[in-house]
Amino acid sequence: MADMNLWPIGNCQVSALIDSRGTFVWGCVPRVDGDPAFCSLLGGVEAPETGFWSIELENAQTITQSYIRNTPILVTRHEDATGNAIEVTDFCPRFVREGRTYRPTSFVRIVRPVSGSPRIRIRVRVATNWGEPAGRTHGSNHIRYLMAGQTLRLSTDAPVGHLTDENWFRLERPLNMFLGPDESFAGVLGEAAAAMLARTTDEWRHWVRGLATPLEWQDVVIRAAITLKLCQHEETGAIVAALTTSIPEHEGSERNWDYRYCWIRDAYYTVQALNRLGALDVLEGYLEYLRNIVDASKGGHIQPLYGVGGESTLIERIET
Structure with missing residues (x-):
């Protein structure tokens, strides 16, 4: 069987499961019972060719994971033996905006260098029809994935060529990725991703504060x-x-x-x-x-x- 040590993220509209390597291995759109854009979880122990979204540190030795306290926002830290390290933050936006809960069919990944001169590789292999590779087109700041009945757009400030060619490259600044509906992303992606992270954190902590939790456990x-x-x-x-x-x-x-x-x-x-x-x-x-x-x-x-x-x-x- 595939690795079942999984970390869920979501916003009560869509969700994803992330494995112990920090890879998206399951996630459906436009809702939980939709077509899986990520489905490598069902591929068993064999390395799947599609249906996953990975961010890898070259020669990584240790990977540690934890949630931001009282949220379903996952932080994955990759380190190698020579002191290079990166941190990946994964979440689905969810917060109140203009009096309504904003929970788009979207996934956000923020990867930042922590120490050294890390080299990374990002592979986004969206699937459709239960494991078939989705068609792909791209522009200067985005990649479109043509699924059956819908199209997803990955807006990013990362070098698009490195993503489409799946190159290893040096991570010298934080990079942001927003995978969602096929719409142009308005605003500065890095600023917007940081704001969505902060507001999503606040929204979940507000929900948790309303719980009557026991002192033990x-x-x-x-x-x-x-x-x-x-x-x-x-x-x-x-x-x-x-x-x-x-x-x-x-x-x-x-x-x-x-x-x-x-x-x-x-x-x-x-x-x-x-x-x-x-x-x-x-x-x-x-x-x-x-x-x-x-x-x-x-x-x-x-x-x-x-x-x-x-x-x-x-x-x-x-x-x-």
Whole structure:
């Protein structure tokens, strides 16, 4: 099986899973049950050719990872044996803007030199249709990835040629990458990325401050609460069973279902756990989701599970 030591990031619209090397190995767009732009997690132990986003330090010896306190913002530090080091910060923007929660279908990566003269390589291999390489075009400050039914744009202040050619190059200043909808990025990318990082940090810490956490095991409880919160699709209030699909329950198991749906019963336990901590926003969103399901049923049968948008017609298929 692939490395299952994974770190989730997200904004309750999209999410991604990052492995112990700091590589995006899973992430769907435009929402949690969408087409995986990153799907190398499902490739097993074999090195995949596509479906990942890696930032590597040349001759790295140690990689350490941690979240910024009380957030799902991940910091990965790469070091080599001679003192060269870099730090990568990964997050999905989420904050209140003009009275509404801003949670775009976007992923932000900021890589900065920490010490020495580090050389890095950035590989962005977006997939479509469950593992096929997405088409690609590029301009002077962006790369477009042509997925089936949608196009993603990577806006960056990194040398685009180094990204498209996957060159090793010296990192002499912080570089910023914003992967999102196919729209021109307005403003100075570095300043905007720093502002989004600060506001996203504040937004998550504001949410955590509203939790009634116990004195014992507080850090663990908060981390679990944030992880459960990432399973809610805030637009509709749905709560998915997991952010992934096709991961066997254990090595060799054939029970590898798609858990990116809302099971009515299972979601209740998530709501119950978070409600005990005072996260009423999750309860309110889920109740709104349930009311819409009941209305759509017109007094008929309520299914065990629905899509995150309340879809009742769910077609099972096997992807190979």
